[in-house]
Amino acid sequence: MDQQPSPSAPSIWAIGDVHGCVDFLDALLTRPEIADEPECRLWFVGDLINRGPASAETLRRVRALGERATVVLGNHDLRALAIAAGSVRPGRRDTLDDLFNAPDVGELLDWLRKRPLMHFQAGHVLAHAGIHPQWDAATAQSLAEEAEHALRGEHWRETMHALHGGSPRAWSPKLRDEQRLRFIVGAFTRMRLCSRDGAMALGARSTPGQWPQGTLPWFDVPERRCTNTPILFGHWATLGLLVRRDVCCLDTGCVTGGVLTALRLGDRKLLQVGLDALPASAADALAQA
Numbered sequence: 248m249d250q251q252p253s254p255s256a257p258s259i260w261a262i263g264d265v266h267g268c269v270d271f272l273d274a275l276l277t278r279p280e281i282a283d284e285p286e287c288r289l290w291f292v293g294d295l296i297n298r299g300p301a302s303a304e305t306l307r308r309v310r311a312l313g314e315r316a317t318v319v320l321g322n323h324d325l326r327a328l329a330i331a332a333g334s335v336r337p338g339r340r341d342t343l344d345d346l347f348n349a350p351d352v353g354e355l356l357d358w359l360r361k362r363p364l365m366h367f368q369a370g371h372v373l374a375h376a377g378i379h380p381q382w383d384a385a386t387a388q389s390l391a392e393e394a395e396h397a398l399r400g401e402h403w404r405e406t407m408h409a410l411h412g413g414s415p416r417a418w419s420p421k422l423r424d425e426q427r428l429r430f431i432v433g434a435f436t437r438m439r440l441c442s443r444d445g446a447m448a449l450g451a452r453s454t455p456g457q458w459p460q461g462t463l464p465w466f467d468v469p470e471r472r473c474t475n476t477p478i479l480f481g482h483w484a485t486l487g488l489l490v491r492r493d494v495c496c497l498d499t500g501c502v503t504g505g506v507l508t509a510l511r512l513g514d515r516k517l518l519q520v521g522l523d524a525l526p527a528s529a530a531d532a533l534a535q536a
Protein backbone atom coordinates (compact mmCIF):
# COMPACT_ATOMS: atom_id res chain seq x y z
CA MET A 248 0.00 0.00 0.00
CA ASP A 249 2.66 2.52 0.93
CA GLN A 250 5.55 1.07 -1.04
CA GLN A 251 7.53 3.09 -3.55
CA PRO A 252 6.57 2.12 -7.10
CA SER A 253 8.96 -0.30 -8.80
CA PRO A 254 10.83 1.01 -11.85
CA SER A 255 8.41 -0.76 -14.18
CA ALA A 256 5.28 0.56 -12.44
CA PRO A 257 3.23 3.11 -14.38
CA SER A 258 4.04 6.77 -13.73
CA ILE A 259 1.79 8.65 -11.34
CA TRP A 260 0.98 12.29 -12.14
CA ALA A 261 -0.62 14.42 -9.44
CA ILE A 262 -2.77 17.17 -10.97
CA GLY A 263 -3.88 20.45 -9.38
CA ASP A 264 -7.32 22.04 -9.05
CA VAL A 265 -9.19 21.89 -12.39
CA HIS A 266 -12.31 23.90 -11.37
CA GLY A 267 -14.31 23.02 -14.47
CA CYS A 268 -11.57 24.10 -16.88
CA VAL A 269 -11.92 21.06 -19.11
CA ASP A 270 -9.89 22.65 -21.91
CA PHE A 271 -6.87 22.95 -19.63
CA LEU A 272 -7.36 19.33 -18.63
CA ASP A 273 -7.58 18.20 -22.24
CA ALA A 274 -4.45 20.16 -23.11
CA LEU A 275 -2.60 18.59 -20.18
CA LEU A 276 -3.66 15.04 -20.99
CA THR A 277 -2.52 15.40 -24.60
CA ARG A 278 1.00 16.42 -23.60
CA PRO A 279 3.32 13.64 -24.84
CA GLU A 280 4.72 12.94 -21.35
CA ILE A 281 1.22 11.78 -20.38
CA ALA A 282 -0.39 10.78 -23.68
CA ASP A 283 2.53 8.52 -24.68
CA GLU A 284 2.09 6.44 -21.53
CA PRO A 285 -1.53 5.30 -21.71
CA GLU A 286 -1.16 3.26 -18.51
CA CYS A 287 0.00 6.18 -16.38
CA ARG A 288 -2.04 7.07 -13.32
CA LEU A 289 -3.61 10.47 -12.71
CA TRP A 290 -4.20 11.71 -9.17
CA PHE A 291 -6.45 14.75 -8.85
CA VAL A 292 -6.18 16.95 -5.75
CA GLY A 293 -9.92 17.75 -5.83
CA ASP A 294 -12.02 20.77 -6.76
CA LEU A 295 -12.62 19.29 -10.17
CA ILE A 296 -15.64 21.59 -10.52
CA ASN A 297 -17.13 25.05 -9.92
CA ARG A 298 -15.83 28.58 -10.63
CA GLY A 299 -14.94 27.52 -14.19
CA PRO A 300 -17.06 26.93 -17.30
CA ALA A 301 -17.51 23.16 -17.69
CA SER A 302 -18.12 21.24 -14.48
CA ALA A 303 -20.21 18.45 -16.02
CA GLU A 304 -17.76 17.83 -18.86
CA THR A 305 -14.83 17.79 -16.44
CA LEU A 306 -16.54 15.15 -14.29
CA ARG A 307 -17.35 13.05 -17.37
CA ARG A 308 -13.76 13.28 -18.58
CA VAL A 309 -12.22 12.21 -15.28
CA ARG A 310 -14.81 9.51 -14.62
CA ALA A 311 -14.13 8.05 -18.08
CA LEU A 312 -10.48 7.54 -17.08
CA GLY A 313 -11.76 4.68 -14.89
CA GLU A 314 -9.14 3.08 -12.66
CA ARG A 315 -6.41 5.32 -14.08
CA ALA A 316 -7.84 8.25 -12.13
CA THR A 317 -7.79 8.79 -8.37
CA VAL A 318 -9.79 11.77 -7.16
CA VAL A 319 -10.05 13.19 -3.65
CA LEU A 320 -12.88 15.52 -2.69
CA GLY A 321 -12.41 19.27 -2.47
CA ASN A 322 -14.58 21.91 -0.83
CA HIS A 323 -16.12 22.89 -4.17
CA ASP A 324 -17.01 19.27 -4.93
CA LEU A 325 -18.72 19.09 -1.53
CA ARG A 326 -20.42 22.42 -2.19
CA ALA A 327 -22.07 20.98 -5.30
CA LEU A 328 -23.26 18.03 -3.22
CA ALA A 329 -24.57 20.40 -0.52
CA ILE A 330 -26.51 22.38 -3.13
CA ALA A 331 -27.89 19.14 -4.59
CA ALA A 332 -28.94 18.04 -1.09
CA GLY A 333 -30.69 21.37 -0.46
CA SER A 334 -28.37 22.30 2.42
CA VAL A 335 -27.09 25.50 0.81
CA ARG A 336 -28.27 27.74 -2.02
CA PRO A 337 -26.00 28.51 -4.95
CA GLY A 338 -24.22 31.86 -4.63
CA ARG A 339 -23.14 34.42 -7.21
CA ARG A 340 -19.71 32.85 -7.65
CA ASP A 341 -20.99 29.33 -8.24
CA THR A 342 -20.94 28.22 -11.89
CA LEU A 343 -22.60 24.86 -11.54
CA ASP A 344 -25.66 25.30 -13.78
CA ASP A 345 -24.15 23.21 -16.57
CA LEU A 346 -23.82 20.37 -14.08
CA PHE A 347 -27.24 20.70 -12.46
CA ASN A 348 -28.91 20.96 -15.89
CA ALA A 349 -27.03 17.98 -17.32
CA PRO A 350 -29.06 14.88 -18.17
CA ASP A 351 -26.53 12.74 -16.27
CA VAL A 352 -26.28 15.00 -13.18
CA GLY A 353 -27.48 12.20 -10.88
CA GLU A 354 -24.85 9.76 -12.04
CA LEU A 355 -22.09 12.35 -11.95
CA LEU A 356 -22.91 13.46 -8.40
CA ASP A 357 -23.25 9.87 -7.19
CA TRP A 358 -19.81 9.14 -8.61
CA LEU A 359 -18.39 12.30 -7.06
CA ARG A 360 -19.69 11.71 -3.53
CA LYS A 361 -18.11 8.24 -3.50
CA ARG A 362 -14.61 9.67 -3.98
CA PRO A 363 -12.34 9.55 -0.89
CA LEU A 364 -11.12 12.49 1.19
CA MET A 365 -7.60 11.08 1.24
CA HIS A 366 -5.54 8.63 -0.79
CA PHE A 367 -2.39 6.94 0.56
CA GLN A 368 -0.33 4.96 -1.93
CA ALA A 369 3.14 4.71 -3.46
CA GLY A 370 4.71 6.48 -0.48
CA HIS A 371 2.57 9.59 -0.97
CA VAL A 372 -0.58 11.09 0.51
CA LEU A 373 -3.11 12.98 -1.60
CA ALA A 374 -5.65 15.30 0.08
CA HIS A 375 -7.32 18.48 -1.15
CA ALA A 376 -6.24 20.91 1.59
CA GLY A 377 -3.70 18.75 3.39
CA ILE A 378 -3.34 16.56 6.48
CA HIS A 379 -4.05 18.11 9.85
CA PRO A 380 -0.76 18.67 11.68
CA GLN A 381 -1.81 16.58 14.67
CA TRP A 382 -2.61 13.49 12.57
CA ASP A 383 -0.15 10.90 11.32
CA ALA A 384 -0.97 9.21 8.04
CA ALA A 385 -2.70 6.22 9.65
CA THR A 386 -4.87 8.41 11.90
CA ALA A 387 -5.77 10.64 8.97
CA GLN A 388 -6.69 7.62 6.88
CA SER A 389 -8.99 6.25 9.54
CA LEU A 390 -10.69 9.63 10.12
CA ALA A 391 -11.12 10.11 6.37
CA GLU A 392 -12.85 6.73 6.20
CA GLU A 393 -15.33 7.76 8.90
CA ALA A 394 -16.46 10.75 6.87
CA GLU A 395 -16.34 8.86 3.56
CA HIS A 396 -18.68 6.27 5.02
CA ALA A 397 -21.19 9.01 5.88
CA LEU A 398 -20.96 10.50 2.38
CA ARG A 399 -21.30 7.20 0.54
CA GLY A 400 -24.38 5.87 2.28
CA GLU A 401 -27.98 6.39 1.28
CA HIS A 402 -28.31 9.09 3.99
CA TRP A 403 -25.71 11.32 2.31
CA ARG A 404 -28.14 14.26 2.20
CA GLU A 405 -28.39 14.22 6.00
CA THR A 406 -24.58 14.15 6.07
CA MET A 407 -24.49 17.29 3.92
CA HIS A 408 -26.98 19.01 6.27
CA ALA A 409 -24.83 18.02 9.26
CA LEU A 410 -21.72 19.48 7.62
CA HIS A 411 -23.36 22.88 7.32
CA GLY A 412 -22.39 25.01 10.32
CA GLY A 413 -19.43 25.98 12.46
CA SER A 414 -16.52 23.65 13.07
CA PRO A 415 -14.50 23.38 16.29
CA ARG A 416 -11.07 24.99 15.83
CA ALA A 417 -9.13 22.41 17.77
CA TRP A 418 -9.00 18.69 17.17
CA SER A 419 -9.89 16.26 19.91
CA PRO A 420 -10.41 12.53 19.46
CA LYS A 421 -13.37 13.01 21.79
CA LEU A 422 -15.31 15.09 19.26
CA ARG A 423 -18.57 13.40 18.36
CA ASP A 424 -21.34 13.53 15.78
CA GLU A 425 -21.57 16.61 13.57
CA GLN A 426 -18.73 18.43 15.40
CA ARG A 427 -16.42 15.54 14.59
CA LEU A 428 -17.62 15.27 11.01
CA ARG A 429 -17.25 19.01 10.41
CA PHE A 430 -13.73 19.07 11.79
CA ILE A 431 -12.59 16.07 9.75
CA VAL A 432 -14.10 17.33 6.50
CA GLY A 433 -12.92 20.91 7.18
CA ALA A 434 -9.35 19.73 7.74
CA PHE A 435 -9.19 17.65 4.57
CA THR A 436 -10.93 20.15 2.30
CA ARG A 437 -10.63 23.72 3.67
CA MET A 438 -7.62 24.03 5.97
CA ARG A 439 -4.86 26.52 5.09
CA LEU A 440 -3.68 28.31 8.22
CA CYS A 441 -3.37 27.03 11.78
CA SER A 442 -2.07 28.45 15.02
CA ARG A 443 1.12 26.96 16.44
CA ASP A 444 -0.91 24.58 18.60
CA GLY A 445 -2.66 23.18 15.52
CA ALA A 446 -6.01 24.96 15.88
CA MET A 447 -7.41 25.63 12.39
CA ALA A 448 -8.06 29.22 11.30
CA LEU A 449 -10.71 28.41 8.68
CA GLY A 450 -11.83 31.53 6.86
CA ALA A 451 -8.73 33.59 7.75
CA ARG A 452 -7.07 35.66 5.02
CA SER A 453 -4.65 33.24 3.43
CA THR A 454 -2.92 35.37 0.79
CA PRO A 455 0.80 35.28 1.64
CA GLY A 456 1.73 38.42 3.57
CA GLN A 457 -1.80 38.81 4.92
CA TRP A 458 -1.94 35.93 7.37
CA PRO A 459 -3.39 36.86 10.75
CA GLN A 460 -0.80 37.17 13.47
CA GLY A 461 -0.12 33.91 15.20
CA THR A 462 -1.09 31.75 12.22
CA LEU A 463 1.09 29.80 9.82
CA PRO A 464 0.53 27.29 7.03
CA TRP A 465 -0.68 23.93 8.34
CA PHE A 466 2.45 22.26 6.95
CA ASP A 467 4.77 24.50 9.00
CA VAL A 468 3.12 23.85 12.36
CA PRO A 469 5.86 22.70 14.79
CA GLU A 470 5.86 18.98 15.54
CA ARG A 471 3.61 18.16 12.62
CA ARG A 472 3.03 14.40 12.61
CA CYS A 473 2.84 13.31 8.97
CA THR A 474 6.30 14.44 7.83
CA ASN A 475 7.81 11.21 6.49
CA THR A 476 5.20 10.79 3.75
CA PRO A 477 5.08 13.58 1.17
CA ILE A 478 1.65 15.21 1.00
CA LEU A 479 0.24 16.36 -2.35
CA PHE A 480 -2.44 19.01 -2.02
CA GLY A 481 -4.16 21.92 -3.79
CA HIS A 482 -6.76 24.41 -2.55
CA TRP A 483 -4.37 27.31 -2.10
CA ALA A 484 -4.00 29.17 -5.37
CA THR A 485 -2.60 32.30 -3.72
CA LEU A 486 0.21 30.17 -2.29
CA GLY A 487 0.67 28.58 -5.71
CA LEU A 488 3.24 26.01 -6.71
CA LEU A 489 5.23 24.68 -3.80
CA VAL A 490 7.51 21.65 -4.19
CA ARG A 491 9.22 20.57 -0.99
CA ARG A 492 10.44 17.21 0.18
CA ASP A 493 7.47 16.85 2.54
CA VAL A 494 4.66 18.84 0.90
CA CYS A 495 3.68 19.84 -2.65
CA CYS A 496 0.97 22.41 -3.42
CA LEU A 497 -0.29 22.01 -6.99
CA ASP A 498 -3.07 24.62 -7.13
CA THR A 499 -1.75 27.09 -9.67
CA GLY A 500 -5.08 28.81 -10.36
CA CYS A 501 -5.92 27.79 -13.93
CA VAL A 502 -9.45 29.15 -13.37
CA THR A 503 -8.15 32.62 -12.46
CA GLY A 504 -5.67 33.21 -15.26
CA GLY A 505 -2.96 30.83 -14.03
CA VAL A 506 -1.92 27.41 -15.23
CA LEU A 507 -2.87 23.79 -14.60
CA THR A 508 0.00 21.85 -13.04
CA ALA A 509 0.92 18.17 -12.99
CA LEU A 510 3.78 16.69 -10.97
CA ARG A 511 5.22 13.21 -11.60
CA LEU A 512 5.76 11.45 -8.30
CA GLY A 513 8.89 9.47 -9.14
CA ASP A 514 11.19 12.25 -10.34
CA ARG A 515 9.05 15.32 -9.56
CA LYS A 516 8.98 16.39 -13.17
CA LEU A 517 6.53 19.28 -13.66
CA LEU A 518 4.14 19.86 -16.55
CA GLN A 519 2.10 23.04 -16.84
CA VAL A 520 -0.47 24.21 -19.36
CA GLY A 521 -1.71 27.78 -19.61
CA LEU A 522 -4.05 29.70 -21.88
CA ASP A 523 -1.39 29.67 -24.62
CA ALA A 524 -1.65 25.86 -24.80
CA LEU A 525 -5.38 25.96 -25.53
CA PRO A 526 -7.07 26.10 -28.92
CA ALA A 527 -7.91 29.74 -29.72
CA SER A 528 -11.67 29.16 -29.46
CA ALA A 529 -11.36 27.71 -25.96
CA ALA A 530 -9.07 30.52 -24.82
CA ASP A 531 -11.53 33.13 -26.13
CA ALA A 532 -14.46 31.49 -24.36
CA LEU A 533 -12.54 31.41 -21.08
CA ALA A 534 -11.45 35.03 -21.43
CA GLN A 535 -15.10 36.05 -21.79
CA ALA A 536 -16.39 33.88 -18.94
Ligand SMILES: [Mn+2]
Binds near residue numbers: 322481
Ligand atom coordinates in the same frame (compact mmCIF):
# COMPACT_ATOMS: atom_id res chain seq x y z
MN1 LIG B 1 -10.49 24.17 -2.67
